Amino acid sequence: MIQQIQKEIEQVKQKLDVAIMAHSYQGHEILEVADAVGDSFQLSKQAQACGQSRILLCGVHFMAETAKLLSPEKQVYLAHPGAVCPMAEQFTPEQILAEKEKYPGCKVVAYINTTAALKAVSDVCVTSSSAEQIVRNIDAEDILFIPDCNLGSYVQSRVPEKRIHLLSGGCPVHASVEPEDLAAARVLHPGVEILVHPECRKEVTAAADFAGATSAIMAYAKQSDKDAFIIGTEISITEHLQYACPDKQFYDLSKKLICPDMKLTTLMDVLHTLRQIAGDTAQEILIPPEIQSAARHSIEEMLRLGN
Ligand code: SF4
Structure with missing residues (x-):
């Protein structure tokens, strides 16, 4: 069928x-x-x-x-x-513009997981794999990072020379993982590396063996000479890795890592x-034309600063 x-x-x-x-x-x-x-x-x-x-x-x-x-x-x-990402819709453009007022001279850095309307009020977009480099390269000391406070906090740990201001937004799926889940997985699969997405909470990324975007997690697991991994991102990645590497073994970090959307x-x-x-x-x-051109500009800035 x-x-x-x-x-x-x-x-x-x-x-x-x-x-x-x-x-x-x-x-x-x-x-x-x-x-x-x-x-x-x-x-x-x-x-x-x-x-x-x-x-x-x-x-x-x-x-x-x-x-x-x-x-x-x-x-x-x-x-x-x-199918709508709850994180992408967490803030309105008006909320972001009001928040920006609090930090004179700051630049708004928007995770690509945002609506076009939010991209349009941002200075630059980032992906989870380019966020660190772009924040380092951007011409501002103060950064308002939206919407994911966990990814923003991860970037802050890698780029301590910038002041990153965060809002309480994030991916509810990745944020559902708790340090106890890692502890339980280590007991269940002793010696197996845990790979997590930086949308997870900072206590979780700190306790993992590797943190990276989904593509980085997949590349790491494929290229490593280890033969087993615990996967801390959306559960379908465990399955896709298992198809791609039938000689290796992949375990879900948590059954909570299912994105309903x-x-x-x-x-x-x-x-x-x-x-x-x-x-x-x-x-x-x-997309309305006035949003289209401003949002596209944020993406073009991402390409410029990410190189
Ligand atoms: S996993 Fe789901 S909720 Fe989380 S960022 Fe992706 S689409 Fe949004």
Whole structure:
């Protein structure tokens, strides 16, 4: 049955000139029909570079927005319209502008996991892998880092020469992991390294053997000569690593690491959306022009300062 659906998806997407971009937290059956798999920024870059005129994003809403920002001439769709990252929506642009007033001369650094409206009131975007370098390079002593206080606190530990001001936002999925989960995992799997995402709390990243973005965690586990790892990011990464490295063993750090919004999209949603695109009833991702240009500027600054 799954293979039948996948076959139809392959046929329809080619006919409609659609590229399917799947975030790496999506299920394996969706990754199998994707033209590209990666984190939100990697997907936006792939969407920009691909030859197709339409993009179907399997992930959450801010990712489709980011793809649209980089490819305004393409038609961008989200496979499940209800899939929204709670962290990306935690603050309003008005709240950020009011907070910025407290620190004269400060620059607003926005994690890419934010809405286009928040990117538009920020000076620069960052990914979890580029945040440290960009904060180091930015021309300001005071930085308002939004929305994730855990990633911001991790960056502060790596760039002590800057004053990073944080708000109480963050990813509820990664923030659910507690130091006790690491202690329990070490008892269960003695001697096995624990790899965590910097969206986890600082007590958790401090107690782990390695902290890095999802792509860095995957690269570390693949390249290491060790044969077992405990994975402290969204649970689907454990499964994807197990497929990629069948001779190694991967364990979940915590069963709490399931993102309900990332899990909303099913293979049938992908097919339904393709059918809606064919029938001209799919809901396209649109960004008001005034937000589009300011938000795109923050992404361009990320590319400039990240080099
Ligand atoms: S894992 Fe966290 S940051 Fe990623 S989409 Fe889910 S809630 Fe948002």
